[in-house]
Amino acid sequence: MSYEEKGTWSFLVVAVVAYGVYLRLVLPELLGGTPVERVDYAIPMLWTIGGAVVAGILARIAIAVVNPGEAHTADVRDKQIDRAGEQVGNSLVVIAAIGALVLAMLEVHWFWIANAIYLGFVLSAVLGSMAKLAMYRRGVPTW
Numbered sequence: 001m002s003y004e005e006k007g008t009w010s011f012l013v014v015a016v017v018a019y020g021v022y023l024r025l026v027l028p029e030l031l032g033g034t035p036v037e038r039v040d041y042a043i044p045m046l047w048t049i050g051g052a053v054v055a056g057i058l059a060r061i062a063i064a065v066v067n068p069g070e071a072h073t074a075d076v077r078d079k080q081i082d083r084a085g086e087q088v089g090n091s092l093v094v095i096a097a098i099g100a101l102v103l104a105m106l107e108v109h110w111f112w113i114a115n116a117i118y119l120g121f122v123l124s125a126v127l128g129s130m131a132k133l134a135m136y137r138r139g140v141p142t143w
Helices: 003-031 042-066 076-105 110-138
Strands: none
Touching (some): 003 042
């Protein structure tokens, strides 16, 4: 498994775990009957996003330390896979942005707008990573 593939796995795991932590912190309050206006979501969202960034950096460092010879050996295939996977992921960011824009135009509470954007980022990370991992296993499409 190449350094870039290991990094993709770590990115996927970090994204899923961080969003799971966020949901664990916010959902009980929301499902417990607290009105949306009073749900404390901003601080947990900021901490889980910040924590994910730090965890992602530390995971990449750990991967590089364990196999120092692989750390900067991305070949053409790695670059093609990264580009194609990022295209898949970026499409989700665009969809989430359009969704958030529609929610704002409908004057929906900002809780839902912020969560739509965050979900878009998470789906972008997950689907982009899954696309990359599929390409590592099955090859880069020739489209």
